[in-house]
Amino acid sequence: MAGLDVIWADRQDLPASDRGLAYGDGLFETIRVEGDQPLLLRRHLERLVAGARRLAIPLPPDQLQQLVGEALEHYGRPSAWVLKLVLTRGSGGRGYRPPAQSRARLVLSCHAMPPLPAPGGVTATVASTPLVVSPELSGLKSLNRLEQVMASQHLPAEAYEAVFTDAGGRLLEGTRTNLLLRFDGQWWQPPAEGVAVAGVMAAALADGLTAAGERVRQRPLPLSLLSRPECEGLYLTNSVIGAVPVRRLGCLHLPIDNTLATICDPLKLPK
Template sequence: MDIIWADSAGVPAGDRGLAYGDGLFETIRMQGTQGVLLQGHMTRMMAGAAMLGIPLTASQLSEVIRQAVARYAATGDWVLKLVLTRGVGGRGYRPADDVLPNLIVSSAPMPPLPGADGVVVATSAVQLTVNPQLAGIKTLNRLEQVLASRELTDDLYEVLMADPSGDLVEGTRTNLLANVNGCWQTAPTRQLAVAGVMRDYVVRTLKQQGERVELTAIAPSVLDPDVCSGLYLMNSLIGVVPVRRLDGRDLPVDRTLATIFNPLDLVEPQV
């Protein structure tokens, strides 16, 4: 595997990730030398690489993260991005048998976090379709999310995407969670473009606490204030953030989950 440090080298023009989206990526919130749900990110990248048939070992990934921390780490929050591609080689879509993967490593400042009063979102006109073989894997194929993100305006934090039946599945960069009549609802992995590590942690924790969790896409009809006590966005950068307005309609806001699932309480040392 070749390591490409984004601050010192460019990606080869023939890289299959650039040509075909042949790869996957992870975006990890770092706190100094530690990462939020770091093991979850590593596990997802390993699983995605195995699904795509890109060779990657746990020891290789751990070593790259150690090097990245030594190179980029500072006090406070920063973001580590890992982009794994199949590398360069092969004619057309068919990869060569001896292709050497590329792992592109970069860092960025932590983006501004949403306010404590919740965020404003809208429903995207772009429909989300998910290939069952790629469901939940954070591949480089994100054109639907790119198209939907073009609908973002200065007053919107996120746009939500629906499946062909019209049920809400996820945001362009977040997973969704709703509390409907005391039952937590979030779409199952088979319907997700990306199964977030924060979503997995939240679902697992809620179940361990004896909460009712239903894996189902969120029908717009259940967001009526008479039955819904909260709609939330989730990812490992922001944690769990309540939605206070959707498509111009006010929703109830409860900050309890944001306190329970504070990302900085979930930092893990590099391994």
């Protein structure tokens, strides 16, 4: 059963028997591509391979790398675009229990680059329902995204993002972004074990800041921190937009800090 079943989204349809469609049994990656140059590709593929290992989905890394190369040639265009990879356990009958043997399926698709947020800062809101992250699934960019769908469905028209807290009111992440807080001259991120998605841009920024001599810490982020005078700025980060400051979260107006751009450009970080 070695190897992958491959679906090119512009040529083929996904079988109705696919476990990703039936149960969300799979993972995905969303990769920004500039022409034929994918940003943070190594980190994306490493996350996908590690996630597949955790879910016991057979994924040959060499074939994955080859298919991504083919996708860059097949879908490539001169401007910025987005390559999406969807990995599922494949087809496997009815019922939650995976088959003893399965052949994983990889769907490759091309998407237009979404409009980028204003560099001067965006408005965000706090999601009305806390995000509960299962320790067994923490960090995985899985196909199970109903909490994010619901929060996005209720997003006010003027808001760019909905930010989740945990049950204790501590900041976790956005529906499609990770958080980076500048506080008292340091950079703080929520603890990795508590977030639903371990973002590749969040990791790349932490490495870039550390290499530049900045101090980056993981620690709980109570919402009350944003009202303190030591708060210097809150950023939303992901691999498509890079990093954008939040100028207002709900009714709270936040300082805009441009320090990050002077230290490391999120879109020019090492792969």
